[in-house]
Amino acid sequence: MKKLVIFRSAGMSAESGLKTFRDNDGLWEKYRVEDETTPEAWQANPGLVLQFYNARRKQLLDAKPNPAHFLIKKLEEKFDVTVITQNIDDLHERAGSSNIVHLYGRVKKSKK
Numbered sequence: 001m002k003k004l005v006i007f008r009s010a011g012m013s014a015e016s017g018l019k020t021f022r023d024n025d026g027l028w029e030k031y032r033v034e035d036e037t038t039p040e041a042w043q044a045n046p047g048l049v050l051q052f053y054n055a056r057r058k059q060l061l062d063a064k065p066n067p068a069h070f071l072i073k074k075l076e077e078k079f080d081v082t083v084i085t086q087n088i089d090d091l092h093e094r095a096g097s098s099n100i101v102h103l104y105g106r107v108k109k110s111k112k
Contacts, residue, residue, distance in 0.1 A: 003081075008087070009086045012066070012091075015066045016064060017062065017063050018091075037052065053107060060107060064091075064094070069094075069095035069097070076097065081099060082099045086104055
C-alpha cells in the first residue's frame with residue numbers, strides 16, 4: 001500500500017468552529033502567549049493558564065469534524081495515511097483517522 005503523509009495546520013479546524021492562534025481575530029490578538037501558555041506563565045499564574053486551556057477544551061466540546069476530516073479518513077481505504085498536525089484538537093480521531101502525529105500535544109491530555 002502506498003504511503004501518504006498529510007501535514008496540516010489550524011485552517012482545517014477553523015472550519016469546525018475552532019479559533020486559530022495566528023489568523024485575524026486569532027487567539028494571540030486577545031491573549032499574550034507569554035502570559036497564557038509557557039512554563040513561566042504556569043509558574044507565575046497557574047490559574048490563568050488553566051483558564052486559557054479550559055476555554056480551549058470547552059470550545060472543542062462543541063466542535064465537530066468537518067468534511068475534510070472525514071475525507072482524510074476515507075483516504076485510508078487506498079493509502080497508508082499519516083496525518084501530522086500542529087493542532088491540539090482531536091477532530092481527526094473523532095473522524096476515525098488512525099495514524100495521527102500531534103506536534104504540540106493534545107488539549108484533552110494534560111500532564112503534571
